[in-house]
Structure formats: structure tokens, C-alpha cells
Amino acid sequence: MRNPLLAKFALRTLGRNPRRTLMSIIGVGVGCSIVLYMTAFTRGGNEMRIRGISESGFGHARIAPATWDKTRDSDLRLEDWERDLDIANGMAGVKFTAPHSRTTALLAFGTRVAGVEMLGVDPSSEKNISRLIRVLSEGRYLEREDEGAVVIGTAIAERLEVELDDDLFITIAGAGGEMKYAMLRIIGIISTGSRTIDSTICHVTLAEMERLTEYPGAGEITIVFNDPSYIDALTIRLGELLEGPDPAISWKVVVPSQGGDMGSDTVFMNILVGVVIVVAVLGVASAQLTAILERKREFAVLIALGMKGGQIVRLILIEAVAMGVLGGAAGLVIGLPFIYPAATKGYNFADMMGGDFVAEGVLFDPIVYADMGMWLIPLAFAVALFSTLVAGLYPAWYALRTNPTSALSLREA
Amino acid sequence: MNTNLVDVRGVTKDFDNGKITVNALRGLDLAIHEGDFLAIVGPSGSGKTTLLNLIGALDIPTSGDVHLFGHDLTAMSRKRRAGLRLTSLGFVFQAYNLIPVLTALENVKFVLELQGVDGGRHERAMSTLEDLSLGELANRRPNEMSGGQQQRVAVARAIVSRPRLVLADEPTANLDSENSEALLIMMRELRDEHGMTFVFSTHDPLVMAHATRVVTLLDGRVVSDEVKNAGEAAGGAN
Numbered sequence: 001m002r003n004p005l006l007a008k009f010a011l012r013t014l015g016r017n018p019r020r021t022l023m024s025i026i027g028v029g030v031g032c033s034i035v036l037y038m039t040a041f042t043r044g045g046n047e048m049r050i051r052g053i054s055e056s057g058f059g060h061a062r063i064a065p066a067t068w069d070k071t072r073d074s075d076l077r078l079e080d081w082e083r084d085l086d087i088a089n090g091m092a093g094v095k096f097t098a099p100h101s102r103t104t105a106l107l108a109f110g111t112r113v114a115g116v117e118m119l120g121v122d123p124s125s126e127k128n129i130s131r132l133i134r135v136l137s138e139g140r141y142l143e144r145e146d147e148g149a150v151v152i153g154t155a156i157a158e159r160l161e162v163e164l165d166d167d168l169f170i171t172i173a174g175a176g177g178e179m180k181y182a183m184l185r186i187i188g189i190i191s192t193g194s195r196t197i198d199s200t201i202c203h204v205t206l207a208e209m210e211r212l213t214e215y216p217g218a219g220e221i222t223i224v225f226n227d228p229s230y231i232d233a234l235t236i237r238l239g240e241l242l243e244g245p246d247p248a249i250s251w252k253v254v255v256p257s258q259g260g261d262m263g264s265d266t267v268f269m270n271i272l273v274g275v276v277i278v279v280a281v282l283g284v285a286s287a288q289l290t291a292i293l294e295r296k297r298e299f300a301v302l303i304a305l306g307m308k309g310g311q312i313v314r315l316i317l318i319e320a321v322a323m324g325v326l327g328g329a330a331g332l333v334i335g336l337p338f339i340y341p342a343a344t345k346g347y348n349f350a351d352m353m354g355g356d357f358v359a360e361g362v363l364f365d366p367i368v369y370a371d372m373g374m375w376l377i378p379l380a381f382a383v384a385l386f387s388t389l390v391a392g393l394y395p396a397w398y399a400l401r402t403n404p405t406s407a408l409s410l411r412e413a
Numbered sequence: 414m415n416t417n418l419v420d421v422r423g424v425t426k427d428f429d430n431g432k433i434t435v436n437a438l439r440g441l442d443l444a445i446h447e448g449d450f451l452a453i454v455g456p457s458g459s460g461k462t463t464l465l466n467l468i469g470a471l472d473i474p475t476s477g478d479v480h481l482f483g484h485d486l487t488a489m490s491r492k493r494r495a496g497l498r499l500t501s502l503g504f505v506f507q508a509y510n511l512i513p514v515l516t517a518l519e520n521v522k523f524v525l526e527l528q529g530v531d532g533g534r535h536e537r538a539m540s541t542l543e544d545l546s547l548g549e550l551a552n553r554r555p556n557e558m559s560g561g562q563q564q565r566v567a568v569a570r571a572i573v574s575r576p577r578l579v580l581a582d583e584p585t586a587n588l589d590s591e592n593s594e595a596l597l598i599m600m601r602e603l604r605d606e607h608g609m610t611f612v613f614s615t616h617d618p619l620v621m622a623h624a625t626r627v628v629t630l631l632d633g634r635v636v637s638d639e640v641k642n643a644g645e646a647a648g649g650a651n
């Protein structure tokens with residue numbers, strides 16, 4: 001190092017008023033830990049949201065007909081779903097795929113009716129991507145060979161007052177616009193724990209759907225990636241591989257209200273983080289300024305000796321860096337005891353709000369786990385160093401303006 | 414007049430404190446020669462510190478000019494004046510002017526570091542301390558030294574880079590006569606052995622006794638300039 005004494009000077013200065021230095025470090029540490037905690041929770045919340053959306057059968061992305069995004073017409077079908085499925089299954093980073101087809105249907109039993117969106121599934125693929133179908137209160141889920149079979153949610157079963165093995169009378173608007181009728185036997189009743197979701201579930205096989213509607217094939221292919229943090233990039237990659245008329249779209253397009261919420265959450269969090277950092281910066285800056293004012297005579301002597309402005313700024317910024325490093329470490333020490341339980345035990349929002357965590361057919365897990373990882377360490381030091389360096393700027397500028405003539409006489413000091 | 418280390422010509426210095434203007438210096442002329450051991454005396458408020466500030470390139474005059482080693486200070490930028498102070502001037506202030514968190518040795522080394530001296534900083538600083546018989550204080554911090562010891566370390570810091578001119582504002586003001594005497598003898602030896610030039614402002618008769626030349630200020634002007642012969646001046650030293 002070219003200036004070993006400058007560094008020594010700066011570091012020992014921190015020890016001159018240990019109480020003030022400690023308080024500044026704790027101040028930075030507390031601010032830093034709040035930022036870490038909020039970031040860990042926001043990241044955990046986003047993960048939970050994406051997991052909830054994915055596991056509710058929406059996946060991370062889907063291949064959908066070109067006009068679906070605009071019309072949201074459930075009768076649209078993919079141009080060549082089997083080719084699309086092969087491409088998706090062949091792509092690196094894709095974990096699961098599941099083709100779906102949909103139509104609106106009226107279910108009737110005796111004099112009771114219920115309108116639903118009926119879903120055509122490939123039963124084995126569906127088990128991979130959706131947790132909604134994992135718990136059946138009665139019967140079993142679909143198999144590929146099933147014919148004339150339907151699985152419904154408990155809420156629908158209660159409304160229609162039906163039981164396992166009852167035959168439902170189905171009315172749908174098929175291809176060409178004419179009404180079609182069929183009888184389907186209930187082979188399973190699903191209970192997700194959410195009445196809202198249970199009142200929407202009505203699954204048949206893809207082949208059944210084709211027979212009923214006479215629309216061929218699948219209406220979309222739902223994709224689950226290995227790593228949810230690369231959804232956007234992987235979706236774009238998939239779109240490029242497809243090269244076809246039917247694009248790949250991410251869950252943000254499929255469930256736009258969920259994507260929008262996330263955006264506003266992030267903005268809100270950034271504002272909070274900004275406020276916390278500003279408070280920390282002002283606190284440290286005022287402590288630093290006081291320290292510089294107390295050392296006014298010392299700076300006058302240094303300037304009188306011929307110390308250059310750049311060296312004085314460096315002196316103060318080395319102090320700031322040291323304080324930032326200690327503050328970042330303090331942030332981790334203060335923050336981790338709060339983040340760790342939040343990451344392992346989670347925070348149960350059901351206790352606080354009660355009821356279902358359902359929006360637009362997405363069943364959320366009411367327990368949010370904070371995201372704890374190595375990323376906390378660089379974030380802690382970045383936040384702390386940013387705060388102390390910014391806080392050091394005004395005191396440094398102030399020290400630079402010290403008039404060296406005050407070094408000569410005690411009167412002016 | 415080219416041999417003059419410092420030339421102060423027709424200098425005035427006004428301080429403007431809002432409503433009132435203080436005329437601290439009112440047309441002052443002074444030439445300082447190589448090897449002077451000069452005491453500037455005069456009553457409080459006569460302008461001694463103000464004059465030292467000008468000679469030390471810490472401030473510029475309101476009118477007139479100050480030449481230091483032939484450079485016109487009034488024409489120099491702040492930055493160049495800082496460079497000149499760093500390389501060619503040594504300062505000893507009244508008190509409390511060592512860096513409190515550095516040891517005696519580090520304080521002396523620090524000046525060399527600021528100057529960008531690359532090799533042998535430690536050896537140079539240590540030999541300067543030893544030359545001044547301060548070797549055993551090397552690892553003490555200022556608060557572990559007496560006022561007299563601190564002032565002698567301050568002299569070591571001022572002379573380590575062999576400046577041509579050392580300025581000291583009331584260096585003995587906070588010292589008892591014994592410590593003052595020791596400090597003066599030390600500086601006098603540096604002047605005698607290395608031809609360094611010293612300028613003091615002082616109220617202390619002891620400083621005047623050691624000086625080779627005494628300049629008296631009154632109301633911002635030189636009222637007397639008395640050169641003493643070497644034997645008389647050195648009398649206290651032997």
C-alpha cells in the first residue's frame with residue numbers, strides 16, 4: 001500500500017470515540033437488517049406466488065394459440081400440439097409439460113345445474129404439474145384409457161347433490177355452434193381445501209374432450225421449468241424454438257393480475273428500502289459531521305502541512321468503508337436471527353387473515369417462507385457501504401473547506 | 414535581494430467581520446534571510462500570527478506581495494501553495510498539533526508519506542527522532558507524552574523533510590521554562606548545523622534571548638528590527 005499511515009490514521013480514528021462509532025455501526029446494521037429482512041420476504045413471497053400459480057395448474061409458462069391472449073376463448077386449439085409438445089419436452093430447463101383443452105359446459109343432475117369450465121387433461125402429465133388433483137375425497141383421478149368419466153370438485157358435487165358413480169348430464173356448445181349432449185360418470189371427487197377452487201374443478205381426458213367438442217387436440221400446453229428464477233428467459237427461448245404460429249407466454253400473461261400485484265409490491269418495497277437507507281445515511285452523516293467538527297483543528301493542521309484535498313477525502317472515505325464493512329456485518333448479525341426462522345418456519349398468513357388464499361383459480365399456500373441465501377451477504381455489504389460512503393461525502397467536503405490559518409492560533413480553533 | 418528567503422513588501426491584511434473591518438497589517442515590509450533565527454514579537458493583536466500565516470503560504474495578503482523562495486505567493490493557486498508548504502516549509506504550532514492516533518514515529522513518517530517519498534521513510538523518520546534524542550519516544554502516542562516532548566516531536570516532524578524554512582507560532586506558550594529552553598536549544602542546533610531558517614512569533618523572553626534577530630510589530634507595522642551578534646544570541650545555549 002502506498003499510504004499505509006493514511007489507512008492506519010483513518011482506522012484508528014474510528015476507535016477514538018468508540019461509543020459513537022459503535023452507534024453508527026449499529027445504526028447502519030439495523031437499517032441494513034431491515035432491508036435484508038424485507039428483501040428476503042419479498043423474494044420469498046414472490047417465490048410462493050409463482051409456486052402457487054404453478055402448482056394450481058398454471059405452470060410457469062404455456063404455449064397458447066396466437067389469439068388466445070386477446071380473446072381468452074376456451075375453444076381455441078393449437079395448430080400442431082403434438083409437435084409443440086415434443087419441442088417443449090426436448091428443451092433444456094423444462095421440467096414438466098401438460099397439454100390441456102377447455103370448453104364451457106353445463107352440468108346437470110335431476111333439476112340441479114352448474115356451469116363450469118371443463119378441462120381436458122393428459123392424466124399422467126397433470127399429476128406432475130398440479131397439486132389440486134392430489135387429494136380426492138372419494139374415488140380416483142382419471143387414467144388415460146377412461147371413457148365417459150369425469151372428476152369434479154366437492155363443491156360442485158354438493159351443489160348438484162351427486163355422489164360417486166352418479167351420471168352427470170353434460171351440455172356443451174361444440175364445433176360449428178350446435179349444442180352437444182353427453183352422459184359422464186363421476187369417478188372421483190376432489191377436495192383441495194378451498195371451496196372456491198373446488199367449485200371450478202371438472203376434468204375429463206383430452207380424448208374425451210375431443211369427442212365431446214369435436215375440436216381436435218389441445219388448447220394449450222402448460223410448462224414447468226426446473227428453475228423458476230429464469231422463467232422469462234426460458235419462455236423467450238421456448239418461443240424461439242417453436243418458430244410456429246403459437247407463441248410461448250409466461251404466467252404473467254396468463255394470470256396478469258398476479259403479475260401486476262408483484263410489480264406494485266416491488267415498487268412499494270423499493271420505496272421502503274429507500275426510506276430506510278435515507279434514514280441510515282442521515283444518521284451516519286450527522287455523526288460523521290460532528291466527528292469532523294470536533295477534529296476541525298486537526299484538519300487545519302493537516303491542510304497547513306500541505307495534505308492534498310484528495311488525501312483528505314480518502315482519509316474520510318476509508319473511515320466510511322471500514323464503518324460500512326462493520327455495518328454490513330452488523331446487518332447480517334442483527335438480521336439473520338429474524339430471517340432464519342422466517343425462512344425455516346415461515347410466516348402463516350392464514351392466522352392473520354383466515355379463509356381461502358385464492359385468486360383467479362390460483363390456490364396459494366398461506367405460509368410464506370423468507371428467501372434466505374448467500375445473496376444476503378453481498379446485499380448487506382452493498383447496502384452498508386453505499387450508506388456510509390454517501391454519508392461520508394458531505395463531511396468530507398466540509399473537512400476540505402477547513403481554513404488552515406486556524407491551525408496557527410488557538411483562538412480560532 | 415535575490416538571496417532573501419522571504420520578501421514581504423507593502424503588505425496589508427484586512428479582516429472583514431460583517432460590519433467592522435480589522436486592519437491587521439498596515440503596510441508591512443520584512444526580508445528574511447537564510448539562516449535567520451528570527452523572533453517576531455509585539456503586543457497581542459499586533460499582527461504576528463497574521464504575518465506568519467502569510468509567510469507560511471496559508472493565506473494571501475489584501476494588498477502588497479509576499480515572495481517565498483522567489484515565488485510570488487499572491488499569484489499561486491491554493492493547490493500550489495499547499496504543494497509549497499508540503500515540500501519547503503515546516504510548521505510547529507502552539508500546541509495539540511500532532512495527530513493523536515499516530516505514534517511519534519508515525520507522525521514524523523506521515524509527512525514523508527504525504528510528500529510521496531517512496532523508500533526509507535521509516536529509517537529517515539527514526540534517524541530524525543534519534544538526532545533530536547527522541548528515540549525512546551518513538552512508539553508513544555501524543556497523549557503519552559508531556560507537552561515539551563510533544564513539541565519536540567512536532568519539531569522533528571517539521572524538519573524531517575529538511576525544509577528551508579520552519580515557522581513556529583508561539584511554540585513555547587504552553588511549556589515551562591525548562592522545556593522551552595530544551596526546545597530552543599534543539600532548534601538552534603538545527604539552525605547552526607544545517608543552516609535551517611527559523612521564524613517564531615512569541616511573547617517569551619527566552620525565545621528572544623535565543624534569537625539572532627528580533628522584529629517588533631505594533632499595530633500591523635514593523636517598529637524595530639534588531640540583529641544580535643552570534644555570541645550574544647547563543648549565550649543561553651551553552
Ligand SMILES: Nc1ncnc2c1ncn2[C@@H]1O[C@H](COP(=O)(O)OP(=O)(O)OP(=O)(O)O)[C@@H](O)[C@H]1O
Pocket residue numbers: 409428429430435436437455456457458459460461462463464614
Ligand atoms: N480571522 C480573523 N478574523 C478577524 N480578525 C482577525 C482574524 N485574525 C486576526 N484578526 C485580527 O487581526 C489582528 C491581528 O491578529 P493576530 O492574530 O495576527 O495578532 P497576534 O499578534 O498574533 O496576537 P497574539 O499575540 O494575541 O497571538 C487582531 O486584531 C485580530 O483580532
Ligand SMILES: [Mg+2]
Pocket residue numbers: 409461462463582614
Ligand atoms: Mg498570535
